[in-house]
Amino acid sequence: MSPASTRSLSSRQRSIIGTAALFLIPAFVVLGVYMFYSIFDSxxxxxxxxxxxxPDKTFVGLANWQELIGDARFRLAxxxxxxxxxxxxxxxxxxxxLLAFFLDTAGKKANVFKVIxxxxxxxxxxxxxxxxxxxYDPAFGLISPLSRMLGGKNIDLLGNPSLALFAVIIVICWQFIPFYMVYFLAGLSxxxxxxxxxxxxxxxxxxxYFTAIALPMLKNTFINAVILSMVGSLKYFDLIYVMTEGGPSGSTELMATYMFKNAFTTMRMGYxxxxxxxxxxxxxxxxxxxMNIMRRGGDK
Amino acid sequence: MIGSKLFRKIRRVSPLGMLLYLIIGLAALLWFVIAGMPFFHMVLSSFKEQFEIYNNGVFAWPEGFYLENYKTVLQGGFTTYLINSIIVVITSLILILFISALSAYVFSRLKFKLRSPIYALVVACMAIPIHVTLIPIYMLTQRIGLYDNIFALIGPYVAFNLPLSIFILTGFMMDIPGDIEESAEIDGCGKIMTFFRIILPLSLPGMATLGIYNSVNMWNEFSFALVLTQKPANRTLPLAVWEYQGQYTANITMIMTVLALTALPMIIAFIIGQDKLVKGMMVGAVKG
Structure with missing residues (x-):
């Protein structure tokens, strides 16, 4: 490449790179401090x-990681x-x-349903x-009176280690079903x-039409929904922390709640x-x- | 809604089909009750006196239209949380939209060697769980003296909403036809001028939808707000529930009032701009 013939091009290219750098600086300062540095620091x-x-942190090498591998509570989480x-x-x-299918079939008439x-x-x-x-409160909630009406006893869903996780999952579903509803509705439309x-x-x-044509055509939408749901569930924190703090006896412990309690309740920042x-x-x-498995399956 | 007119015209529904529709209809009604009941319970309870729940049971209609709960909550510093939330969300939102527009312009319009890998790096950031950064950001916030200050929340909020915002806006800007800028460039408009004069104004609809999504997210954010602030005066709305819960543990109707009040702004927003909000919330679906 002779410098003379490419001078105008390269100065143009240089101005593009200059603009690009200038415009990307703010984003990379923020991402650099709060994401890249934070992950490294973690x-x-x-x-x-x-x-x-x-003031002093004791360097312990891989001791924390060894502890983690043997940690039954983490495995439970x-x-x-x-x-x-x-x-x-x-x-x-x-x-x-199903809800999306209902809304798609019923059209504008079902707007009340959509809103609620x-x-x-x-x-x-x-x-x-x-x-x-x-x-869920055993004394003053809605579940126990219903159970009493049907001749049962008070039910303490969140206090029972074998029911608590399921009770919490129901709430998570209640919260996120609308998301997938509108997501699939957008796909159907x-x-x-x-x-x-x-x-x-x-x-x-x-x-x-729905089962034989629409569903197969929405395959990729469905795959994306699976991935979204999976990543979201692995990160899950707020709701469980508020409802049970991971208890009773670890039955609703998740990785995020366990991390949070170690760092900010028992103040073991290292672990x-x-x-x-x-x-x-x-x-x-x-x-x-x-993503690899599902995307490969989806392309076929 | 695909061809609901056509659907009405052709009614060849077999008995089995009828049964199917009946089941779907009943399921729809059931879900209507399941989705609406907690809200109904929340609002109804908020109009009850504390001891009504104990004396009359939870299903009873309120004895009177009792507003003292609302008065107590609104006079007890609730507006502080509200104002804090508004300040944090608006400041962060302006930063997110401006910074992501700048980056999206680079990724959608400027061609240079490292563009794809840099873009891939930004997109990959969408998958980062906030909990891996919680401890380092907590320590960083203390070091720079922003701990227990609402402005401590702005950095993390901007950072965690940027990747998706850049991704969405890049897609949006790619759809803006290139000829307008070309003529501007021929007229002697530089890259920076082109961005501010042409691309930014044309991206406003995309930024509006994106803004809705980001606002709802930040309005409801809990983890950072819990870790980076401490005093009630410096906390945002999701923490209001947390604080009041500690204060009024046994007073269920009071808690329900707080819950109803925190949900109210979003519900009002939903009533005003239903379709826009639904569309905005769908922005997040491209993740993954």
């Missing part, structure tokens, strides 16, 4: 023993996380799809958590009208960072693997 802190207050993932996908997606169904999505997880904590008309003219019923870093690794790898 891994660094996972190697120390520190109570968050005292991980298992609970995967239960939340599986039940979220199995409950939220089909119901969301959408409401849970607008409330904060904290508010929902408290609301359901009181709804984006399908070309001609296909529907052709199917009906060929003698298909509405239900048949909390180890849990946080492990969580980061687990979420990154799980989502990469799932």
């Amino acid at each position: 891994f660094r802190l996972s190697l120390v023993d520190w109570n968050g207050v005292s 991980l298992l609970n996380n995967f239960k939340v993932v599986i039940f979220s996908i199995l409950i939220q997606l089909p119901i969301g799809m 169904w959408f409401l849970p999505l607008l409330m904060s997880s904290v508010a929902i958590g408290f609301l359901f904590k009181y709804i 984006s399908l070309p009208v001609e296909i529907y008309e052709a199917a009906i003219i060929d003698g298909a019923t509405r239900a048949r 909390g960072s180890t849990v946080a870093s492990a969580m980061f690794l687990i979420i990154t790898f799980t989502s990469l693997i799932t």
Whole structure:
């Protein structure tokens, strides 16, 4: 390349790079401080023993990581996380799809339904958590009086280690079904009208159109929903922390609640960072693997 | 709604089909009750006196239209949380939209060697769980003296909403036709001028939808607000519930009032701009 012939081009290119750098600086300052540095720092802190207050941090090498591998509570949290993932996908997606199908069929007439169904999505997880904590309250909630009416006893859903996780998953589903509902509704509305008309003219019923044509066409939408639900469930925190703080006896413990309690309740900042870093690794790898498997399946 | 007119015209519904519709209809009604009941319970309870729940049971209609709960909550510093939330959300939102527009312009319009890898790095940030950054950001906030200050929340809020916002706006800007800028460039308009004069104004609709999504997210954010602030005077709305819960543990109707009040701004926003809000919330669906 002779410098003379490319001078005008390269000065143009230089001005582009200058503008690009100038425009990207703000974003990268923010991401650099709050994300890249923080992740690095989290891994660094996972190697120390520190109570968050005292000026000295003791370097302990991989001791925290060794403790994590043998930590039954963390394994329980991980298992609970995967239960939340599986039940979220199995409950939220089909119901969301059914509701979307109903709204798509009924059209504008069903707007009242749409409005009420959408409401849970607008409330904060904290508010929902408290609301359901009181709804589940064994003495003054809504569940126990119903049970008494039917001749049963007071039920303490959140106090019972074998029921608590399921009770919390129900609330999570209540919160997120509207999301998948509108998501699938958007997918259904984006399908070309001609296909529907052709199917009906060929003698298909509405239900048949839905199962034989619309569902297969929404395959990629569905795959995205699975991935969204999975990543969301692995990060889950607010609602469970508010409702049970991971209890009773760890039955609703998730990775995020366990991390939070280690860092900010028992003030084991080092070990909390180890849990946080492990969580980061687990979420990154799980989502990469799932995306690869599902996307490959979706392209076929 | 695809061809609901056509659907009405052709009513070849078999008995089995009828049964199916009946089941779907009943399920729809059931879900209507399940989705609406907690809200109904919340609002109804907020108009009850504290001991009505104990004496009359939870299902009873309020004895009178009791407004003291609302008065107590509104006079007890609730507006402080509200104002804090408004300040944090608006400041962060302006920063997010401006910064992401700048970056999106680079990714959608400027061609240079490292563009794709840098863009991929930004997009990958969407998957980062906030909990991995919670301890380092908590320590950082203390070091820079912003701990227990509402402005401590702005940095993390901007950072965690940026990747998705850049992703969405880049897609939006790619759809803006290139000829307008080309003629501007021929007229001697530089890249920076082109951005401010042409691309930014044309991106406003995309930024509005994105703004709705980000606002709802930040309005409801809990983890950072819990860790980075301490005094009630410096906390945002999601923490109001938290604080009042500690204060009024046994007073269920009071808690319900607080919950109703925190949900109210979003519900009002929903009533005003239903379709825009639904569309805005769908922005997040492209994640993953």
